[in-house]
Amino acid sequence: MMLIKKAGDGAGSRNPLWVVEGRIVGEYASLLWEEYLGLPAHSRSKLVLDLRKVTFVDDEGAQVLSSMQLDQVHLVGVGAFVHGILRQSKPERVHKSP
Numbered sequence: 001m002m003l004i005k006k007a008g009d010g011a012g013s014r015n016p017l018w019v020v021e022g023r024i025v026g027e028y029a030s031l032l033w034e035e036y037l038g039l040p041a042h043s044r045s046k047l048v049l050d051l052r053k054v055t056f057v058d059d060e061g062a063q064v065l066s067s068m069q070l071d072q073v074h075l076v077g078v079g080a081f082v083h084g085i086l087r088q089s090k091p092e093r094v095h096k097s098p
Contacts, residue, residue, distance in 0.1 A: 001022045001023065002031070017047075018035075020053070024056070024064065030060070032064055033067070036073075044071055048074045049068065049073055051075055051076065051077045051082055054079070057085045062086055063089060065082075065086060066089045069086075
């Protein structure tokens, strides 16, 4: 299970902040990517993704997070486990932005 708590809208002085909790795996990774693509293009590179409460990331989740990093999303609270998974994933854009 995964939960995304959203704050800020990228308008004014607040950048969008998403706090992700749980497991970024399979269909949840796809859901995170779809939600990300739903942001206005000008807000995507301003997004701050807080991963402090993420407990597990599979290969698909790592691909999504790596793709988001390539789009300049700022990842915070990356624990040792998630950091290790991201270091192992190939830094290529698997999920294309429109």
